Amino acid sequence: MRNKWIICGLAVLFTTATSCKKYLDIAPVGKTILTNVSDYDLFLNSQDLTASGARELNLLGDDVDVTTIPKTPDRVEDLIYLWNAQYSTDTKVPPAFWGRHYGNIYRFNAVLVGIDNAGNGTERDRRRIKAEALLGRAFEYLYLVNLYAKPYNAATAAKDLAVPFVTSVDISDATPPRSTVAEIYDHIIGDINAAIPDLPANNTANHFRGAVTAANSVLARAYLYTGRYEAAAKYARLAMGDNPPAILDYNTIANKSAIPNMAIRPFDLYARYSTNASLKEYPTVAFLKMFDVSDLRLKLFYENTGDYTYPKRGVVAFNPSGAVANFGTCVEEMKLIIAEAAARAGRLPEALAQVNDIRKCRIKKEAYQPLSSTDAMEVMGFVMRERRLELAYKGLRWMDMRRLDAENRMPAVYRYDANNEAIATLPPHGARYTLQIPLAVLQFNPDMPRNDD
Template sequence: MENQYKYLVIALFIGLLAVSCDNYLDVQPKGVQLLTTVEDYNQWLNSEDVQTSIPNELNDLADNVDDADYTDPPSYDGVRIYAWQLQFSEDLKATPVFWADFYQNIYYFNTVLAGIDDATGGAESEKQNMKAEAYLGRAFEYLYLVNLYGKVYDVNTADQDLAVPFVISNDLEDDVPERSTVQEIYEYIISDIEKALPNLPEDNSTNRFRGSVAAAYSVLARTYLFMGDYEKAAENAQLALDSGANALVDFSTLSGGSEMPDLRTRESAIYARLNKTHRFTAYCDLNFLQSFDTLDLRLNYYYRTSGDYSFTDRGSVRYYSYAYPINRNSMVQINWGPSVAEMRLILAESAARANNLNTAIDQLDLLRSKRFMAEDYEKYDPENPIQEEVLQKVLDERTFEMAFTGMRWFDMRRLAAEGLMPTVYRYDAAGEIVETLAPDSNKYTLQIPIQIMYFNPDWPQNPIDN
């Protein structure tokens, strides 16, 4: 296949292989990491490149953003993502966003799996721990890829729907595998985590970026949620909470972002992961903002407005990842990985879908009570709960709690597949509709980037809307 895998890796990782981590390794020749000792691999797993794979552009796909200055057609590549264009860049030499980001980290984890057994120094148990962390990390990355380039998991078609290549080698000379099916990728994800579990550390409280038993269960919970297996999602969410971190940050005790516990040791983070650009802002959709309870502390904590909370003017409110008060030399480290809050929401959603409404309401209460001042908080506790309303309340809470952490697009996908997602529109500066995302649109499954298709012309491309 003419060294397609060599292109896949080199094109995506050129300039990235020399991980910057306190210059802990020699680089000979340029661009090649020499990992020889167990400590080398330990530092490799500690590097920011490994901990940071999730691109901010995931937020641009979602329905809670609004570009009030949008012009049609998109004026540059970044806006093409916001407009759900078939290709996000027409430049064959460009690095493909999303694809490159996640395969970069897969390469890193494959490097650990390929070499840790032969590393010198360190105990055998350390090697097994790091191998387990690499399996978990690889699974985490593939969960994003299969939910970007494969259709939403459908038990009836998953064994036919194409997703992405499952790459297990870090050899630049190897050929790239064919596209695996959605079913195969999910099976690989679950298998990797199951292989990891027996050797993962019980505790990652000194560094939430590293793998742990709880982290593995949390990724499994997210995996089964995306598969629509709510019983297993709840089972693994509970195991994650029972195995490690089980506390929520109480926003009522914080005066601002500077008081948020450090992400590395934050008890509410089960498996810490960072986005590519830690310091960022996003303009917010008015419908999204208006859905908040104005007493919700998250609104005051993350969002800045020049007016009141009526939210009537497009482009007047931004989400900030900076610390409060806004300080560009300080920032709130937002966890883009699984958290205690996410596990609570998975338990709530799974219970609501099983019509265990009191359980769902109680799980919501555990989270929401930490997002209001005590004197402002009122438990959501309808006298005669209705399943559809409780489920919607849980889904709404996901949008508030996990806003701008890359998760909304995946929720939109799975809700659209159920018929629970309305049509989403993009508007130009004059308020005219210029782009439409229908619930049954093929745009919910991204096209394989042309930069990859160029070297793999025999691959079937994902369907497009007629």
């Protein structure tokens, strides 16, 4: 099968064909509007390339509770929430997750293929733009390998199938086979390391753009997901630098509208919108009860909290409107990566210090008490709880659930209807922890190996 599946089989351009033809006009149309270095530079600011994570990632996690599921669910988001094998039988629409990430990979590849021949720019700018595209593409593949492949296992990563590694924009090229998990991670880490020498030191003027700080933060996440915790902590420290950007102290702001725009937030290292940035999520009661009632995150981001007893499901809502959640990387995530590495290595004071650095900016000053413990399991629990609370609804919980399940630390997860009847179950080590290859892809690639069902 030829690379037609990149454009047609994946439905990558079905939702963006108009905008692409207006701005990009990549083959097969036969025109090239990206001509000068400045064109490519502006293209990296496009809405598509600054929106990576799908909001629907939140629906896979155990912190959401949808009480309005119909008896016969057929909407894509409902089927995602119920961990259905396929989310749509319509092969003419973009497949959830896959289409978004490969769409952006196609765009980044267009930059990588064309930038060397772009006119009216310096060689330094060409290298910088190429480096930013390598980083952006690596970030997209980091999502894909953590959705369509089994969780990283050093013993099996060289055999476990992941996703095709696509570098071409030519529809006549042959479709690559599914790479292994090890190969995709090698590409991710290799491309980011290749990019770093040509990236600017920081992106303080626009956090949506690539920089050394952003690249190191993505490396930190990649190493975390492969279980190389000390390497993850190393790159998390590099991402923050010698003078880490200050975490915003929620004690100092009246409401979430006082939080700066994502492009200039010092604590956001690599800014990325989600596909539906302002959509509300409905937390489970169990998740809400993990918060201290003095936690200012409840006041700023959650509606209808009442007296914090949460007697009824589906009432409290997480509402990011006014302070859109970053689906990229941030200082808080880096500190939690350092904390997890320290906790796993038995460096408990270091782990606690990182967690408390975040908590003291989240709990009302008059109520704040630092966490303390000499019990390794308890400290690890503090770290993982803080990941859930601080990184909530940023598309990361599903990745953490996969990691925890691989360590035999995830219980069964249930979905309930409005009558509190269980309607779906995700058991430990369930096949649904790895998403199935979409039907829209299989239609054009009938011989592509499926994942376990």
